[in-house]
Amino acid sequence: MEEQHLQSPAENPARRPNLLTVLCILTFIGGGIYFFSSLMTFLLYDEVKAAAPEISKIWKQPGIAEMFVNTSPAFFAWMAGISLLSIAGAVQMWRLRKLGFHIYTVAQILLIIVPMYFFRFPNPDILNILLSGVFVLLYGSNLKKMT
Numbered sequence: 001m002e003e004q005h006l007q008s009p010a011e012n013p014a015r016r017p018n019l020l021t022v023l024c025i026l027t028f029i030g031g032g033i034y035f036f037s038s039l040m041t042f043l044l045y046d047e048v049k050a051a052a053p054e055i056s057k058i059w060k061q062p063g064i065a066e067m068f069v070n071t072s073p074a075f076f077a078w079m080a081g082i083s084l085l086s087i088a089g090a091v092q093m094w095r096l097r098k099l100g101f102h103i104y105t106v107a108q109i110l111l112i113i114v115p116m117y118f119f120r121f122p123n124p125d126i127l128n129i130l131l132s133g134v135f136v137l138l139y140g141s142n143l144k145k146m147t
Helices: 018-043 045-058 063-070 073-094 098-119 126-140
Strands: none
Touching (some): 018 045, 018 073, 018 126, 073 098, 098 126
């Protein structure tokens, strides 16, 4: 019988597709910024709440002050956690693990549902659904390269 030679992963490393690399980097950047801003808002909630009227004047967004007045600091803790979950999923996909896709997808679903709960929105944010949906579909197109 002929002996089969099995290649070790070091001899034949899986190559990450360029699209997957770009998606992961975008997720690391966006998720990192979102995590940091949500965490800082949670930790400095009283200060941010006090500054909200000035911030809304600078950004010319009158609803920002009301958002902070009517929102629990727990919302920002949830959003920081969800962004970490999203980053964790991207790290796994960076390592070509399918589990990362599922983690990332759950995070994106939560990113749509949690604001609806805290702000009592009857409908989800369409822009958020579109952006999350595009990323999930693009990540999903790379599933065949993951283990």
